[in-house]
Amino acid sequence: MANPTKEEKRNNVIRVLNQARAMELQAISQYMNQHYNLDDMDFGELAGKVKLIAIDEMRHAEMFAERIKELGGEPTSDLADSVTKGQNVNSIFPFDSDLEDDTIEAYNGFLEVCRQNGDSITVKIFETIIDEEQIHLNYFDNIAGHIENLGDAYLARIAGTPSATGLGTNGFAVSGEQA
Numbered sequence: 784m785a786n787p788t789k790e791e792k793r794n795n796v797i798r799v800l801n802q803a804r805a806m807e808l809q810a811i812s813q814y815m816n817q818h819y820n821l822d823d824m825d826f827g828e829l830a831g832k833v834k835l836i837a838i839d840e841m842r843h844a845e846m847f848a849e850r851i852k853e854l855g856g857e858p859t860s861d862l863a864d865s866v867t868k869g870q871n872v873n874s875i876f877p878f879d880s881d882l883e884d885d886t887i888e889a890y891n892g893f894l895e896v897c898r899q900n901g902d903s904i905t906v907k908i909f910e911t912i913i914d915e916e917q918i919h920l921n922y923f924d925n926i927a928g929h930i931e932n933l934g935d936a937y938l939a940r941i942a943g944t945p946s947a948t949g950l951g952t953n954g955f956a957v958s959g960e961q962a
């Protein structure tokens with residue numbers, strides 16, 4: 784097989800960047816749907832954190848788009864999958880933990896594609912974003928554990944807490960919101 788041309792290599796990187804961007808766009812819509820639900824159920828603190836994580840995913844979607852444009856590609860506006868609606872508070876956090884876990888696995892594969900196609904800049908972008916997905920995974924896992932172990936006692940403590948995140952937020956992973 785002939786060595787791939789520069790253009791073929793660039794297209795291979797653009798393809799995985801767009802797959803990743805579609806996953807971010809899905810995560811944004813999924814987490815927005817959940818934070819409205821959590822707010823309606825009056826679990827304000829959880830709603831606020833999920834909103835900040837959705838903002839992180841927006842930042843990721845933009846980082847991928849910027850790189851796609853630098854490479855001469857067209858950033859997708861498609862979602863990787865449909866959004867699951869009407870989840871209750873018990874199912875949201877294990878679901879999100881799995882979503883982040885699948886994302887990390889996929890991005891590690893995409894990073895490898897970038898490495899094989901000689902694009903170290905995009906490798907670094909994936910490395911940065913994978914670190915943030917791990918922070919999301921840890922948070923979702925932590926809350927899923929609290930709900931599983933403490934149940935109503937934990938949820939009663941959250942009920943009625945404020946969901947406000949303030950203006951001009953940097954999201955979750957880079958603003959020390961994990962505490």
Ligand code: FE
Nearest residue numbers: 807839840843
């Ligand atoms: Fe993300």
Ligand code: FE
Nearest residue numbers: 883915916919
């Ligand atoms: Fe994430």
